[in-house]
Amino acid sequence: MARRLRSRADLDDEDCRAIIALPHAVRVYEAPAYIIREGGPPTSYCTLILSGLAFRQKVTLTGARQIVSIHMAGDFIDLQHLFLKRADHSVQALSRVEAVDIERSALRQLIIDRPAVGRAMWTDALIEGSVFREWVVNVGRRDAKTRVAHLLCEFALRMQAAGLANGEGFELPMTQEQIGDAVGLTSVHVNRTLKLLAAEGLIERDKRFVKYRDWQRLQHVGDFTSLYLHLDQAGGEQKTL
Amino acid sequence: MARRLRSRADLDDEDCRAIIALPHAVRVYEAPAYIIREGGPPTSYCTLILSGLAFRQKVTLTGARQIVSIHMAGDFIDLQHLFLKRADHSVQALSRVEAVDIERSALRQLIIDRPAVGRAMWTDALIEGSVFREWVVNVGRRDAKTRVAHLLCEFALRMQAAGLANGEGFELPMTQEQIGDAVGLTSVHVNRTLKLLAAEGLIERDKRFVKYRDWQRLQHVGDFTSLYLHLDQAGGEQKTL
DNA sequence: CGGGGGTTTGAAAAATCTCAAATCTAGTGG
């Protein structure tokens, strides 16, 4: 199971063996279950998604929710806890999620012992940071249409990179309300925007399935450039699955 | 100079010596100079701020700018380049900035050789990520008044943590337009919001200087909790200056 | 004293949100 880890490290020789040897346990979460709880007690492991989708969220004083990132197979969802003391947000399963919990201390040790693994983890963390930055931009400076299109592009590309979508389209298993929480809009407005994108012939939708009708133009409308995802890092080192 | 690095690592014994021994060079940037340029060629060093302020920004297709983070003495401003190939954004000096450029390869090696240093760097990177997440929330789900108040709180606290402000107030050397770009609002609206905060007796302003009149209430209005800054990490390991 | 940026203000325009109701859809229990 956890051997998927192997493929994501950039230049692993036989660090793989060490990775596989890590003490771990697979766990399954159903639909809207919390994988990490804000403020919760620090767990003693780090978890990596094997399959399914999950999202990271924070809640406002007024009760509004902001989804801060979406995660799929191959993503570590709580690298933070590798070194930070407290969970400042929570992570929830968006669909059925299979994940491995890895002994945190062992992972730390591995980073120290095997520089290549450490490097892969660093890369992973830095890319995640880059994605956060792009989200700040998306939510802070783009209008509704652009925001939603951008989200679709990012999701599509990441799904493809993870081998979970083909060039046709993809299943976006999120409620329109959740999409809204991800881009900082109301579910109502997301709905109108989605319809607008479809009306303009950029996408076609059938339930939660989104098919691209004009990928180039969609990227353009969404002001999307994949640079920030750093998908090319060291020859597919990252989240290759 | 670069010995300030020492104080930020959580449990440094005499890794300090190694840190000080790093090949480095101090450089000074004036007012609106670029320290890092988007898409620019990867430099061969990482830079840490010694004094002054800088901000990280990305630009939208329509030309809008979003400031994604603000940095002060003790912050690494391009940890990303430690392992990522390309700059996906730029960093500009907000005031006169003194910074040290540290040989990237040497820094990487140091992380490997001295686990304690590596850990400090990890913590630093993870905290930065946490701050980004909070910014996504701020910009995505809070109204103008709350956003601006939140920014003020964060800045105030970080300045204090860095020993650059006292309990009275602080100098916020940003244009209202820049503040707007940081919180995703228009300079005009920032102006009105700032006046509102003052009118409500939360702050008092004199030019760019902001004095708190009711720190508690300001935090409340700004929906601010310092948890996400992880200032307590390992007994002031971080950016203690 | 003349600029040039930055800050204020006003008023109208635009984007987004709210509230509410109508529709749909998948799942449940008869």
Add this chain to the structure above:
DNA sequence: CCACTAGATTTGAGATTTTTCAAACCCCCG
């Protein structure tokens, strides 16, 4: 196989927030 229900998607219309555009002011600087 069908009625029924809860949650999700749509749609409409008015209310709000934020943006735009423009002009007035201010203050530091040379």
